[in-house]
């Protein structure tokens with residue numbers, strides 16, 4: 093009896109596997125599955141977990157499935173098969189409406205090209221996700237999110253009155269305003285010069301340090317190395333998954349080798 097009690101007490105519920113915000117099992121995404129001549133297996137049987145507060149880079153050559161995977165993680169697209177459990181909820185089989193709700197509640201998305209609405213001010217752009225979710229005090233919360241990215245004084249500027257880095261910070265404020273637990277970024281510095289890119293990365297790093305789980309697609313290996321963990325994809329599969337310094341070093345080595353082989357051929 094004593095043993096039983098001990099076992100029950102020593103089971104740490106907080107570190108149970110289901111507490112990971114992202115759990116992916118054998119995920120497959122085939123575009124145009126019903127037209128064999130056009131079918132593309134963009135994600136081909138991927139499994140991994142992401143722990144809360146982790147910073148994960150997804151790297152790999154063009155066309156290897158990075159954006160496809162990120163879109164599924166962000167509930168913008170659905171897998172063809174496999175499991176995706178987001179914050180304990182199996183999202184692979186949700187209806188469109190339910191999917192939109194889950195996305196609004198848990199996910200912030202930052203794109204390479206900012207995706208701001210051009211006819212709306214910075215403040216109105218940031219407010220937008222709150223309007224979809226029928227939330228309270230939208231203006232105040234949008235102001236707070238803009239202040240958090242250092243743009244309190246730019247709320248009334250239209251996107252074309254902002255610099256590239258400022259636009260991306262507005263996009264980050266828009267991603268943050270619903271207080272998502274997970275921030276997904278697809279090449280967030282791809283359209284920025286290196287100094288502005290560094291500022292945006294610092295901002296994302298700060299948000300991660302405050303507890304937001306960060307998943308970032310990047311082709312920039314220096315950026316990938318600055319995050320804690322990296323997954324390298326090839327042809328829709330996981331080639332490597334581990335500490336970013338090791339994954340990036342190995343990825344670099346493989347590329348140098350294949351470049352040499354090409355020169356020799």
Ligand SMILES: Nc1ncnc2c1ncn2[C@@H]1O[C@H](COP(=O)(O)OP(=O)(O)OP(=O)(O)O)[C@@H](O)[C@H]1O
Pocket residue numbers: 123124132133134152153154155156157158159160161
């Ligand atoms: N909507 C689509 N319909 C059909 N095929 C698609 C679609 N979107 C992507 N693909 C294909 O799926 C594969 C993976 O594309 P994806 O955009 O995920 O690659 P990526 O790793 O993000 O590449 P990049 O680094 O160039 O952005 C590619 O072969 C691409 O041509």
Ligand SMILES: [Mg+2]
Pocket residue numbers: 158159160
């Ligand atoms: Mg892409």
